[in-house]
Amino acid sequence: MNAALTLTDVTLTHGDGPETVTALDDVSLVVEPGELVAIVGPSGSGKSSLLAVAGALTTPTSGSVRLGDVDLVAARPRERDAVRRDRIGFVFQSGNLVPALTAVDQVRLPMTFGRAREHRDPMELLAEVGMDHKARRRPHELSGGERQRVGIARALVTRPSLLLVDEPTSALDRQRGQDIVALLARETHEHGVATVMVTHDHGILSHCDRVLEMLDGRLGVHVA
Amino acid sequence: MKPSFLALRELSFARGRFALMGAVVALVAVLMVLLSGLSAGLVNDGVSGLQKLPVTSLAFQHDVEESSAYSRSIVTTDAVEPWREQPGVAAAAPFGNTLVNGRTDSGVEIDLALFGVELGSFLDPDVEDGSRLAGDGEVVISASAAEQGIDVGDTIVLEPSGMELRVVGTLAGQHTFGHVDIAYLSLRSWQEARAGVRAGDEVPDRVYREATAVAVQADDGGNVDLAAGDAAAKTTSMTLEDSFGASPGYTAETSTLQLIQAFLYAISALVVGAFFTVLTIQRRGEIAVLRAMGASKRYLLQESLLQSVVLLVVSAAVGIGVGLGMGVAVSATEMPFALEPWPIAGATLLLLGLGVAGAAVAVLRITRVDPLTALGGNR
Numbered sequence: 002m003n004a005a006l007t008l009t010d011v012t013l014t015h016g017d018g019p020e021t022v023t024a025l026d027d028v029s030l031v032v033e034p035g036e037l038v039a040i041v042g043p044s045g046s047g048k049s050s051l052l053a054v055a056g057a058l059t060t061p062t063s064g065s066v067r068l069g070d071v072d073l074v075a076a077r078p079r080e081r082d083a084v085r086r087d088r089i090g091f092v093f094q095s096g097n098l099v100p101a102l103t104a105v106d107q108v109r110l111p112m113t114f115g116r117a118r119e120h121r122d123p124m125e126l127l128a129e130v131g132m133d134h135k136a137r138r139r140p141h142e143l144s145g146g147e148r149q150r151v152g153i154a155r156a157l158v159t160r161p162s163l164l165l166v167d168e169p170t171s172a173l174d175r176q177r178g179q180d181i182v183a184l185l186a187r188e189t190h191e192h193g194v195a196t197v198m199v200t201h202d203h204g205i206l207s208h209c210d211r212v213l214e215m216l217d218g219r220l221g222v223h224v225a
Numbered sequence: 226m227k228p229s230f231l232a233l234r235e236l237s238f239a240r241g242r243f244a245l246m247g248a249v250v251a252l253v254a255v256l257m258v259l260l261s262g263l264s265a266g267l268v269n270d271g272v273s274g275l276q277k278l279p280v281t282s283l284a285f286q287h288d289v290e291e292s293s294a295y296s297r298s299i300v301t302t303d304a305v306e307p308w309r310e311q312p313g314v315a316a317a318a319p320f321g322n323t324l325v326n327g328r329t330d331s332g333v334e335i336d337l338a339l340f341g342v343e344l345g346s347f348l349d350p351d352v353e354d355g356s357r358l359a360g361d362g363e364v365v366i367s368a369s370a371a372e373q374g375i376d377v378g379d380t381i382v383l384e385p386s387g388m389e390l391r392v393v394g395t396l397a398g399q400h401t402f403g404h405v406d407i408a409y410l411s412l413r414s415w416q417e418a419r420a421g422v423r424a425g426d427e428v429p430d431r432v433y434r435e436a437t438a439v440a441v442q443a444d445d446g447g448n449v450d451l452a453a454g455d456a457a458a459k460t461t462s463m464t465l466e467d468s469f470g471a472s473p474g475y476t477a478e479t480s481t482l483q484l485i486q487a488f489l490y491a492i493s494a495l496v497v498g499a500f501f502t503v504l505t506i507q508r509r510g511e512i513a514v515l516r517a518m519g520a521s522k523r524y525l526l527q528e529s530l531l532q533s534v535v536l537l538v539v540s541a542a543v544g545i546g547v548g549l550g551m552g553v554a555v556s557a558t559e560m561p562f563a564l565e566p567w568p569i570a571g572a573t574l575l576l577l578g579l580g581v582a583g584a585a586v587a588v589l590r591i592t593r594v595d596p597l598t599a600l601g602g603n604r
């Protein structure tokens with residue numbers, strides 16, 4: 002069976018000539034369904050670049066990126082839109098919800114992007130992340146942790162095979178951060194999602210199945 | 226794909242902003258209705274009497290200044306016969322036109338456009354009240370002159386000649402020319418009125434051979450070769466519609482109003498465009514997130530265009546409603562004002578079309594938002 006996400010010898014550089022910056026240097030990574038992988042590393046080491054390449058937001062300079070059986074490097078822009086819509090869920094730093102929408106509408110929103118596939122029930126999903134009692138609230142009426150929970154429900158509604166999470170706890174206090182990552186771990190394991198989470202927060206790593214470290218664009222095993 | 230889901234929720238969430246923008250569009254629509262009414266009213270006042278002539282073209286004096294043909298042209302009645310003989314001509318008759326001042330026996334002062342016609346010719350008008358022209362010294366007048374207090378049976382004394390004209394009938398509806406009510410009279414009386422003949426004057430024969438133009442009516446669906454007719458009769462022809470431009474003030478009034486309307490459309494398109502430009506720039510972070518989540522460019526363009534269409538249609542409808550209400554009030558006054566459905570419908574379509582075009586140009590910048598910017602803190 003195919004792994005959910007396979008990066009092979011991926012290199013990403015910005016600019017050219019003497020100014021060239023190597024954001025990803027010969028990175029290889031395999032993530033299996035139901036696995037939560039954390040990526041740590043200093044600022045500027047290439048963590049966001051890795052998410053961008055895995056999430057079909059950037060095409061790498063060289064190497065191959067596969068999502069199940071889909072080759073993301075060969076895909077055309079429209080196909081990449083469709084892959085992001087149908088197979089990838091994003092959880093952003095501070096939730097990044099749409100200000101105009103209530104919590105339940107945030108979760109429904111991805112269902113309006115394309116032909117309805119086998120979506121999960123938005124209210125059930127809100128209940129799963131513990132937000133069903135605030136389904137009618139808009140983002141400005143929610144706390145940071147609550148927004149993050151709604152953001153996780155929104156990312157999961159299309160039953161993605163890959164969940165990409167960008168610093169989910171940076172805006173939260175310690176306890177709420179723990180709760181959010183525990184929720185991510187549970188969703189990952191129960192629904193067989195492959196999850197890649199970038200974080201600066203070493204206190205949450207115990208929830209993760211594997212921890213990798215980026216250093217100057219190279220990916221290695223994290224030594225605690 | 227269902228962009229209306231997001232479009233309508235954002236419209237209602239940001240209703241304050243959208244209402245402000247809508248108010249501007251509604252005000253433009255009010256102005257548009259009023260200008261359209263004023264424009265139609267001025268056209269009516271200027272040329273409604275010409276529009277109601279059963280005429281397809283008019284043959285004016287050879288080499289006449291086209292912009293003032295109605296006041297300057299003189300043709301002789303000899304020019305009528307060659308026109309009658311042209312192929313495709315159903316009827317041709319002399320037509321006289323001149324502006325005069327008068328006063329009724331009951332003391333009402335009035336400006337009149339005298340239309341001189343041969344009695345029994347195709348130009349001789351039907352009346353709604355009273356009787357048709359039966360002889361010299363009689364006039365039938367526009368219904369709008371009756372509103373000023375002139376009635377069948379009154380006598381109008383022309384100034385300064387003192388010539389007397391008896392009102393025998395009124396026409397159906399408004400017949401005006403150059404903002405002045407029309408009075409039809411016999412060609413012979415018209416010739417005397419134009420020459421300023423006083424009772425007892427010796428009148429030169431020449432006076433009784435002159436008219437302003439030869440009025441020509443083509444066969445139903447037929448085509449008259451105007452150039453051939455002009456060559457035969459030594460005249461300069463204009464179609465009836467072209468001749469509107471030769472009536473006093475017509476071109477200046479209509480082109481001024483058209484210019485104002487064009488500015489109005491341009492302003493509203495620019496304002497709508499600017500509004501959606503600012504809105505799109507403010508939404509850039511949100512758009513990047515939506516794109517990262519897999520919303521296509523098409524989805525987001527449709528979403529924004531739908532918002533602009535809803536905004537424009539709702540506010541134009543409100544504005545037109547208010548404009549029509551004000552228009553009805555203005556119609557009741559002396560102002561030249563006429564609410565006509567087609568010009569207003571056309572203007573509305575133009576307002577909506579240009580508004581959507583302005584919004585479309587603005588929201589195109591959605592396509593330049595890079596979904597990559599949704600990651601990290603660089604929003």
Ligand SMILES: Nc1ncnc2c1ncn2[C@@H]1O[C@H](COP(=O)(O)OP(=O)(O)OP(=O)(O)O)[C@@H](O)[C@H]1O
Binds near residue numbers: 015016046047050051
């Ligand atoms: N568009 C770009 N143009 C040039 N250089 C870039 C660009 N994007 C990223 N870089 C560079 O690539 C490297 C990796 O950046 P990246 O954003 O992946 O780091 P990061 O690990 O996510 O850092 P942080 O923890 O601060 O978010 C950095 O040196 C950065 O300056």
Ligand SMILES: [Mg+2]
Binds near residue numbers: 048049050601602
């Ligand atoms: Mg980063």
